[in-house]
Amino acid sequence: METTRCRQWPAQATMNPNLIGLQSVLKTQLELAGGLHTVEFKLHAPQAQEVLLIGEMTDWQAHPIPMTRNGDGAWRTTLNLRAGQWIYKFWVDGAYLHDPANPLVAGDGWGGFHSYLLLGDGDWAKHDVPHGELVRLSVPSDVLGQSAEVALYLPPGYNPAQRYPLLYLMHGHRTRGNQWATNGLVDNFMDNLLAQGVVTPFIIAMPTVDGTQPLDRLETFLVDELYERLSRWFAISTGRCHTAIAGMTPHALGAFNLAWHRPDRFGFVAPVSAFFLDETLDALSAKPLQVDFGIKLYCGTEDYVQPLSERFAGILRSNQVTFDYMRVAGGHTWRYWNSITRDLLQTMSDYFIGSHTRVSKVNHA
Structure with missing residues (x-):
């Protein structure tokens, strides 16, 4: 499948173990400093x-x-x-x-x-800054034969006359898309980071995945049908250079799996505390792996899925795939996910800004 090339993510296929330990110490000290x-x-x-x-x-x-x-x-x-x-x-x-x-x-x-x-106080708290809009959608689906719930974050001052990048933010096992707005507090994070000027405005789609549906239908809905509907209904910049996927997606519908199956859709992927199935990892290990999108992994050092993330990172390294990996103290909890959300959103913003600059230069040439 031919894909459009977007900005390349800086190479960081390995991390110094001493740096990993330092990150854990720094996070602990920052928590202690908060009282x-x-x-x-x-x-x-x-x-x-x-x-x-x-x-x-x-x-x-x-x-x-x-x-x-x-x-x-x-x-x-x-x-x-x-x-x-x-x-x-x-x-x-x-x-x-x-x-x-x-x-x-x-x-x-x-x-x-x-x-x-x-x-206490933090980027997750509701501050006196311009607020975006959290929209609850019921999206009709032909392929699923039913409507699907989608929570959508629109940045402050959303203007239908301009275009915004799109981030798919996926929920975890047994939870729903709106959990990124309740326990995830992602709308507060975005409002505050935009007010601080550290991220660029983008739209976040948080679909609820119905685990009773066949995987192939769910993938078609998420990657094609939902994307097409959102692109018609909202001011979204189309194309993989403006589209990324992240989150705690369960099992075979993991963020990496969706990007791997459809590299024409997503230019960047960030698995968060991902539960990689053994058969998925076996398939990735069975033959040379070529990846044409940016990758950043997130996993807490006390998370029960960390061994799976470590094995996945090893597969990427053995194939000389460029990626980044943030490993700091934390378990499979919202407390940990809150602690990495600022970095996650900044990473996505940096990708969108870099891709926009690259596309603009190509078009200008």
């Missing part, structure tokens, strides 16, 4: 026999924190937590319960909900 926030967790459950706090602060069920019941029937515990997002639930007499007193809730991917806290 601690005292938080009281409270649940009114006078009939309960046992209440535990579980969440990212307890490594979920690994280290649950027993809560104490007072005379008023309320269970309490107090923690000192660092700035950022913390996801949690209560375990009440053997059943999960999100915090009924906390309005910040999101789907947990298992048919229920979790609660979350946002402590």
